[in-house]
């Protein structure tokens with residue numbers, strides 16, 4: 364297929380100017396296993412992007428390959444619309460075994476898909492149909508996808524401008540971004556103030572917020588810069604929405620399947636949402652997206668949410684294998700323990716590098732925010748973000764054989780999303796390469 368350079372050049376000529384990862388990561392993957400990706404140039408990389416958080420078991424895990432081969436060899440149809448099949452039945456059973464009890468016992472599932480953004484659309488549509496209301500509460504820094512409805516709830520002004528006029532039905536509230544929090548830092552205190560502000564907006568008849576169809580949130584913002592919501596805030600959002608009959612939608616597209624240290628990120632706070640939006644890891648590397656929701660919300664008439672690709676047999680089989688493997692091996696616990704160790708080490712790194720403004724995360728969803736040490740602190744007392752430095756860190760990391768992507772308000776947060784199967788040695792190599800990359804980029 365030609366050299367890596369040729370492929371990169373040809374694709375850069377032909378592909379849309381909007382291509383994203385390919386622009387920042389000039390890697391041409393030809394083989395991959397676990398956390399290791401091999402480029403066309405023969406170089407090997409440790410992959411800390413994992414398909415933007417998709418690869419809970421890393422690339423081409425044997426149980427995933429076996430599940431896919433199993434379907435291929437069985438003679439089962441690959442395309443089945445949304446018909447019931449044994450593969451779908453197994454997937455649904457495996458998924459329901461992982462859900463919070465209320466949803467596992469009384470929940471409904473709607474296959475969406477194939478991408479996360481489709482499931483977000485479905486969740487918003489469903490709550491609008493169920494409540495007869497149109498408004499949506501979403502949060503600053505949120506990322507929910509690129510289709511018009513999901514994009515309307517996404518916080519990024521640049522991305523939203525791509526659909527033209529803003530969707531007036533969406534009210535955006537501040538997310539409790541502790542490092543740069545308008546309600547003050549300090550975890551629970553900031554969370555409480557943020558919650559009171561939300562309640563005040565909803566109850567003030569002159570506040571301009573009509574009763575919404577739903578509140579949509581990420582338990583840990585991913586693209587927004589790896590920002591974990593405090594448990595207290597999550598619980599207060601649940602109380603506030605429940606008291607006012609507002610369905611709570613948790614977008615667990617990126618946080619799900621063990622990544623944050625519990626199987627689903629909402630488990631940590633004990634919050635049970637009315638709707639969960641699931642994608643990425645549930646398909647075991649293949650496209651799959653679903654919503655699960657309380658049965659009371661199941662107001663849809665037959666055909667109300669149809670689609671051609673509503674049950675990819677290979678993805679469902681790969682997903683079943685992934686869900687079962689994570690559970691059987693308690694990989695969420697491994698994510699919790701190893702994530703805490705990595706956070707500790709990265710905080711040590713921050714102590715030596717003033718340009719590392721904040722290190723945060725949950726489980727194996729970790730963010731390192733880079734700041735401009737030459738500038739004045741912002742209104743919240745933190746130094747401004749340093750996007751150019753972050754881009755240099757990503758570049759230096761890649762030179763050292765480490766794939767990382769950036770996120771955050773200003774693309775100044777280095778995101779670490781290794782597979783949950785990462786070994787201690789690999790974690791050590793990631794920390795070492797990242798430390799060297801920061802040193803090289805800052806120097």
Ligand code: PMP
Pocket residue numbers: 415478479480481483506507508509581585586614615616617618642643
């Ligand atoms: N929600 C969240 C929280 C996400 O992180 C993403 C993707 N990064 C999406 C939705 C959209 O998923 P997709 O890219 O598959 O459309």
